[in-house]
Amino acid sequence: MSDQGPNNSKIVKRLLLTVAGMFAFGFALVPLYDVFCEVTGFNGRTNNEPAAVSQHEVDKSRTVRVQFITRNAQGIPWKFEPEINEVRVHPGEVRVVNFLASNPTRDDMVAQAIPSIAPAEASLYLNKVECFCFNQQPLAAGNDAEMPMQFYIDPEIPDHITTFTLSYTLYDMTAKATPESLALLESTE
Structure with a gap:
C-alpha cells in the first residue's frame, strides 16, 4: 500500500501539469491562428x-x-x-x-x-x-x-x-x- 502513495501523487502532478499545458496552449492558439491566417490567406x-x-x-x-x-x-x-x-x-x-x-x-x-x-x-x-x-x-x-x-x-x-x-x-x-x-x-x- 505504501508504494501506491508516491505513484498516485506523481500521476496527479503529471495530470495537473498536462492540464496547465493544455490551458496555456489554448490561449496561445488564437493569436497563432490569426498569424497563420494572415500569412497564408487561409x-x-x-x-x-x-x-x-x-x-x-x-x-x-x-x-x-x-x-x-x-x-x-x-x-x-x-x-x-x-x-x-x-x-x-x-x-x-x-x-x-x-x-x-x-x-x-x-x-x-x-x-x-x-x-x-x-x-x-x-x-x-x-x-x-x-x-x-x-x-x-x-x-x-x-x-x-x-x-x-x-x-x-x-x-x-x-x-x-x-x-x-x-x-x-x-x-x-x-x-x-x-x-x-x-x-x-x-x-x-
Whole structure:
C-alpha cells in the first residue's frame, strides 16, 4: 500500500501539469491562428495593410468577377452596402468601389469593417491600395458617408479563380474607439 502513495501523487502532478499545458496552449492558439491566417490567406482573411499601386501590366486576356457582400454585426443599426454588387476586373487593373454607410441613430458612432474572401485562396491575390477597412470609421448621428476601396488583383492569380466574393462585416467600435476616430467625430459637429 505504501508504494501506491508516491505513484498516485506523481500521476496527479503529471495530470495537473498536462492540464496547465493544455490551458496555456489554448490561449496561445488564437493569436497563432490569426498569424497563420494572415500569412497564408487561409480562412479568407485579407491583409489589412495598404498595398503599393500595381506596377504590373494589365492582363486584358481575362477578367475576374469580384462580388461584394456587406452585413452588420449584431447591435449596429447602420445601413451599410456596396454601391455596386459586383465588378469584372482585368488582373493588374486598379479599380475603385464605393461602399455607402448611413447612421440613422441619434448617437455619434464609430464602426470598423472586417473583410473576408471566398474562396480563401483568392485572398492571396487581392491587393487593397486604399480601404475604409484599414481604420475605424466615425459617423455622426443622422449622417451618411461614401467609403472607397481601391484595389487590384495580382496578375499571378490562378486561371481557375474566375470569381470571388469580398465580404465585409461591420462592427460597432464606439466603446473602443481610437482617439483619432473620436477627434474626427468631434470635428464634424
